[in-house]
Amino acid sequence: MARPRRDLFYECECNEKLYLTHKWLAIYDSNCRNVVNYLVQRGVGTTLYYSTVRCLEKFRVFLIESAQCYTTDVAGQWFRDTGPHPKGFLSALLRLDDFFRYGNVQPINAFPVVVSHYASLCELWKGLLDDYLSTLDQKERSLTQVRNCAARFLHSIQTNGITNPSEITFQVLESYMKDDAHRSHNSDARYTYVIGDILLFMASRGMCSHGLGWYPYFRMHGSVLHMQDLSPEQNSRIESLRNESLAFPSEEYAELIPGFMERFRSLGYSSSPCKAAKSTLYNLLLFLEMHGLGYHREIAAVWLEPEILISNGAGWKQKRRILDLFELYTKEGDIIPQVIFRNQPLLCNSLPEWCRKTLEDFLELKSKEGWEPSTLSMYRSSTTRFSLFLVEQDVTSFSDITVELIKMFNQTDQHMTIEGKNAYNVRIRRFLQFLERRNLIPYGVSFSLACTVAPKENAVITLSEDEKAEIEQAGKQASTSTELRSHAILLLGMKMGLRSSDIVKLTFQDINWKQQTIRVMQQKTRHEIELPMPTDVGNAIYLYIKNGRPETACCSVFVKVRAPYDSLSPAACRYALKHTLPDRNCPGSGFHVTRKTFATEQLQRNVGRGIVADLLGHRGTASVSRYLNLDPDRMRLCPISLEKANLTMEGRRYD
Numbered sequence: 001m002a003r004p005r006r007d008l009f010y011e012c013e014c015n016e017k018l019y020l021t022h023k024w025l026a027i028y029d030s031n032c033r034n035v036v037n038y039l040v041q042r043g044v045g046t047t048l049y050y051s052t053v054r055c056l057e058k059f060r061v062f063l064i065e066s067a068q069c070y071t072t073d074v075a076g077q078w079f080r081d082t083g084p085h086p087k088g089f090l091s092a093l094l095r096l097d098d099f100f101r102y103g104n105v106q107p108i109n110a111f112p113v114v115v116s117h118y119a120s121l122c123e124l125w126k127g128l129l130d131d132y133l134s135t136l137d138q139k140e141r142s143l144t145q146v147r148n149c150a151a152r153f154l155h156s157i158q159t160n161g162i163t164n165p166s167e168i169t170f171q172v173l174e175s176y177m178k179d180d181a182h183r184s185h186n187s188d189a190r191y192t193y194v195i196g197d198i199l200l201f202m203a204s205r206g207m208c209s210h211g212l213g214w215y216p217y218f219r220m221h222g223s224v225l226h227m228q229d230l231s232p233e234q235n236s237r238i239e240s241l242r243n244e245s246l247a248f249p250s251e252e253y254a255e256l257i258p259g260f261m262e263r264f265r266s267l268g269y270s271s272s273p274c275k276a277a278k279s280t281l282y283n284l285l286l287f288l289e290m291h292g293l294g295y296h297r298e299i300a301a302v303w304l305e306p307e308i309l310i311s312n313g314a315g316w317k318q319k320r321r322i323l324d325l326f327e328l329y330t331k332e333g334d335i336i337p338q339v340i341f342r343n344q345p346l347l348c349n350s351l352p353e354w355c356r357k358t359l360e361d362f363l364e365l366k367s368k369e370g371w372e373p374s375t376l377s378m379y380r381s382s383t384t385r386f387s388l389f390l391v392e393q394d395v396t397s398f399s400d401i402t403v404e405l406i407k408m409f410n411q412t413d414q415h416m417t418i419e420g421k422n423a424y425n426v427r428i429r430r431f432l433q434f435l436e437r438r439n440l441i442p443y444g445v446s447f448s449l450a451c452t453v454a455p456k457e458n459a460v461i462t463l464s465e466d467e468k469a470e471i472e473q474a475g476k477q478a479s480t481s482t483e484l485r486s487h488a489i490l491l492l493g494m495k496m497g498l499r500s501s502d503i504v505k506l507t508f509q510d511i512n513w514k515q516q517t518i519r520v521m522q523q524k525t526r527h528e529i530e531l532p533m534p535t536d537v538g539n540a541i542y543l544y545i546k547n548g549r550p551e552t553a554c555c556s557v558f559v560k561v562r563a564p565y566d567s568l569s570p571a572a573c574r575y576a577l578k579h580t581l582p583d584r585n586c587p588g589s590g591f592h593v594t595r596k597t598f599a600t601e602q603l604q605r606n607v608g609r610g611i612v613a614d615l616l617g618h619r620g621t622a623s624v625s626r627y628l629n630l631d632p633d634r635m636r637l638c639p640i641s642l643e644k645a646n647l648t649m650e651g652r653r654y655d
Contacts (some may be wrong), residue, residue, distance in 0.1 A: 006038065009057045012093045024069045025060075032056045035092065042111050051106035056096065072097050098181065098597075106181040107152055117155035118147060122163055125154040125239040156180075165207035166197070170290055173215050192216045202256075202358035210254040211289030214282045223279075225287050225303065227343035234302050234491075238293070245294035250285060253295035256279050260329050267337060268552060268563035273318065280319045281326060292299070297327045321433030338565040348384040354388045354397060362434050380429040398440045403448040406432075410449055414496040425449050462597040464493070467581055474580045475540065479562045486576035489558065493573070493594030495534045497616050500526060500591045505559045512542070522617050529617045 010029035039049060059078060073095050079085065081332045094109045105111075129150055133143055152348050156176055159577075162168060180191070186559065193216075200213030205487075218224050227235055257278075264277055269640065287303050288295060300323050307316045350361060359380075366379050395401070415421035432446035471494070477489040492506075493497045497564055501523040510519050515537060519530045541557065549557075552565035557571070559565045571618045573591040577584070595616070602612045 008033075008053060009060060015439065018064070019505050020063060025064070028060065028063070031096055032060070034099045035095050035105075037107055038095065039111060044111060048088050048111075051086050052092040052095075052354050055092040056084070058091070070100065072100075080496075102179065103183065105461075106179075108155075108181060108187075118337075119153040120155055121151060122156075122158060124163060127196070128165070128202065129154065131200050135201070139290050143188070146194055149191045150198045151197045152191070153198075165202045168208055168212055170212065170215060174210065174219075177216060177219060177474055182505070189220065191221045209251065209289050210282075211286045214286045215290075218283055218286055223283055224290075225283075225306065230302070230304065234305065236637050237302050238291075238299055240478055241296050241355045245288075245296035245299055246494040250288040250294055253288065257285070258332060258418070260335070263329070263335050264325075267335065268550060268565050270563065273563070276318055277316065280310070280322045284323070293369060295330075297323070327635060338566060342407050348380055348387075350389060351384065351387050352396075355390065358398060358433040358435070358438075358440070359383055359431075362431055363433070379643050382424040383431045386428045386431070389413070401432075401435070401441050401445065403445060406445065406448045461593060462567060462600050463593060467584065468494070468597075469581055476506060478543075479547075481548035481550070482545075482579070484540075484544040485558055485572075486563070486579055488537070488544045489573050489576045490580060491534075491540045491593060492536045493591060494597055495537045497595045497598035499595060500570035503573055504556070504558060504568040504570055507555045508557060509555070511536070520617075525617060527617055529614070566621075 010032050015025070015029065026092060036049070037054060042054075059075065062068075062078055062082075063070060063074070075097065079090065084151055091111075095105050098105045098109055107117075117130070118126070132150070133147060136143060136146065138146070139208075147511075153176065157168065157172060162172065171647070177192075177195075196213050196216040199208060199216075202208045203213050214251065215312060216222070227238070230238070260281070261278055262275070265274055269277075269399070281405065284300055287293075288299070293299060301320075301460075304319060304323065307319060329335055348356065351359065351484070362383065364381055365377060365435070366376055369512065371379075386409060390405070391460060393405065395405070401538050410425070413421065413424070415424065429449045431447050432449065433439065435441045438579065455477040471487075471490055474483070478484045478487045489503055492503050494499070496518065498506075498518075499522065501521070502520050505523060506518070506520070511517075511533070512519070516533045516535075517530050518533050521528045521564070545557070550559060550561065550565045552559055554566050556567035560568060560569050572589075577591050577594070599612055599616060602615065603609070603613070
């Protein structure tokens with residue numbers, strides 16, 4: 001016989017007095033009434049009914065006795081401290097919390113606990129869900145979890161009258177995710193990922209935008225940027241580009257991302273930069289689609305600006321480079337990681353029109369002459385410095401240049417070294433000669449910019465015996481990719497006298513393993529030489545290729561240790577020497593010291609100057625003579641008397 005239902009605690013007459021002293025109690029009793037009525041309406045059995053009433057009543061007594069108001073944390077603490085409890089107590093507290101927070105019981109705490117949302121879906125949603133599940137390669141239990149997560153979302157939007165993917169908007173997603181409740185963060189994350197995945201599945205079929213699929217993910221991580229988060233000036237810049245951006249629709253932008261990512265991974269980038277690239281590009285896509293914009297590089301630049309404040313600059317440059325590479329990908333159809341993007345405007349662009357146009361013509365002429373980019377950059381820097389000086393002197397035309405003005409510039413132009421000042425003056429003088437040929441200034445004015453450094457002969461510095469031994473010992477202990485590469489590079493300089501510019505350009509075709517030779521087209525002289533390859537050099541190169549060189553399609557022997565695995569710059573040779581001999585800090589500490597050491601050793605072994613010149617790739621023997629004074633044993637064999645040299649001592653006495 002069923003037990004008769006007794007009067008419930010929230011219906012007692014004594015409650016009126018309690019409500020006067022415990023004002024929060026009326027709200028608590030009201031929510032308890034809602035919980036019980038919710039269960040009664042769903043035909044709950046007497047066991048769960050009385051378990052729920054008993055739980056809510058006991059917790060009510062605890063709150064009154066401890067003089068505490070209801071909070072979620074207090075309820076959880078009470079449940080943990082007073083257990084163990086009957087099975088229905090936890091679900092009673094969870095449903096009570098739902099009424100306090102949302103005004104109704106959330107699906108995850110519904111009665112019965114497992115709600116078959118899938119059975120209530122319309123044919124369109126059910127068919128899409130089945131098609132999506134068929135693309136997954138998971139165990140049956142996992143598929144059931146995915147189906148329940150997705151069906152819950154689809155059933156919710158279906159209840160709100162949405163029966164087609166094209167009707168899903170960002171507002172619909174935000175409304176659902178704001179009200180959707182979960183017991184734990186892990187449960188919330190699982191549902192969020194499933195919602196995003198099924199929306200991306202719909203987007204791949206052209207049924208909705210790709211940005212909808214990424215919204216749940218970035219919302220969960222707090223990475224959704226809205227226009228209202230930007231400053232008025234930033235909003236104005238974006239709006240000014242809106243019409244222009246629509247020529248590159250956001251969906252076309254979305255279709256390029258997978259190809260970009262595939263190419264990005266093929267270059268050998270690790271998981272961290274690949275993840276950053278994917279996150280950056282899809283987060284930008286979300287911003288564009290949320291605000292009805294198309295892709296434009298300037299809009300992307302504005303979108304990235306708040307990142308400096310959000311992350312204190314961490315990762316901002318990486319994201320900027322990813323956007324630069326993607327912009328290049330949209331134009332060239334490929335990623336060219338060697339490109340250096342100039343994000344800061346050139347100082348020369350700030351010059352007035354009267355001098356900027358002439359300066360551009362001069363730089364274009366130098367470019368046609370075939371100068372290297374570094375040399376062109378030096379020309380730009382030096383001539384810009386001179387032009388800025390003219391502007392500061394209120395000069396409005398190059399025709400106003402006088403000898404006195406050039407001398408004033410030379411006196412006020414400061415540099416850290418005399419050599420640096422001379423390097424600038426040489427290029428400014430050539431610019432003045434360019435102006436002379438254009439009849440903008442009289443011939444001969446360029447001579448007023450004098451040279452400040454006279455030619456000089458530097459003492460030859462080589463590696464000491466201790467330093468050579470230290471390099472040899474480092475080679476024996478080398479194990480990492482960088483160490484193996486550094487040792488092979490140092491031996492090429494010490495044992496074969498190769499310049500750093502030639503070492504980094506060395507390819508597999510240049511090495512003849514059978515004849516043990518290396519053929520090099522010297523970058524400096526454009527003179528081809530073929531040199532015998534010592535055994536220890538060949539062994540060092542082989543060990544690097546076998547144990548240290550990353551897998552890459554680059555034809556250079558020596559490549560970077562990080563993606564992209566392309567050829568090195570000559571600075572890598574200087575790093576190799578500095579890394580192996582960290583305490584070396586004296587004049588001649590650059591990598592060229594290995595070439596000087598090689599030449600000196602050859603002369604000390606009685607190798608003829610002509611042969612040494614050939615080994616160094618020199619066309620004559622004049623430069624080799626500089627190394628003769630480093631052979632003290634043979635220098636002592638040919639002294640000249642002081643008397644024959646007409647060198648007298650005080651008192652004309654010679655010892």
